[in-house]
Amino acid sequence: LAALAWAAWENAVIAPGQAAPAPPARDDAAIRALIDKYRVQAHYLAHRCFLDEDGVLEAARRITAMPTALIHGRLDLVCRARNALRLHRALPGSRLRLVDGAGHSPFEPAMAAALIGALEHFAVHGDFSHWRTD
Missing domain, CATH: 3.40.50 (Rossmann fold)
Known part of the structure; x- marks a missing residue:
């Protein structure tokens, strides 16, 4: 299942050099929760998190106080x-x-x-x- 593979990848890169956390449960509710989580993540990533890279840096330059x-x-x-x-x-x-x-x-x-x-x-x-x- 793609959601389990994504979770395994995420756990592998989130804390390099440390033991990976236990794999997610494989019951229906846990898998549905992973699918929901990664559906939202995929949507944001497909849209570059709805951020214009240069716009974020330009806005940061205006924050002075x-x-x-x-x-x-x-x-x-x-x-x-x-x-x-x-x-x-x-x-x-x-x-x-x-x-x-x-x-x-x-x-x-x-x-x-x-x-x-x-x-x-x-x-x-x-x-x-x-x-x-x-």
Whole structure:
């Protein structure tokens, strides 16, 4: 079934270098849920997520007063780190942290720690201007 193959691919690339999560259940309800999930994903991907690439970067350039931290897994094979770097360059005042050893999932320990660290910094300082990105 295509949905199971897509799930296997997604699990393989979401956290490179880590053990893949357990395969999805094969009961009818679980398979229907996967089909629904991937139908929506396919629709968005077929339409380039309804985003104009240059339009997103142009809009980012106009955001000047919003504290922004970009946290991206260095090993992310789903959304490549080079795109986070492009957004960072277009977004005035943004701070970018590429998380070593992390892929796409925010639930990987290194990503979760980076997200929590950024939020804790923001809670104390109200911005990211002195947030460590290394």
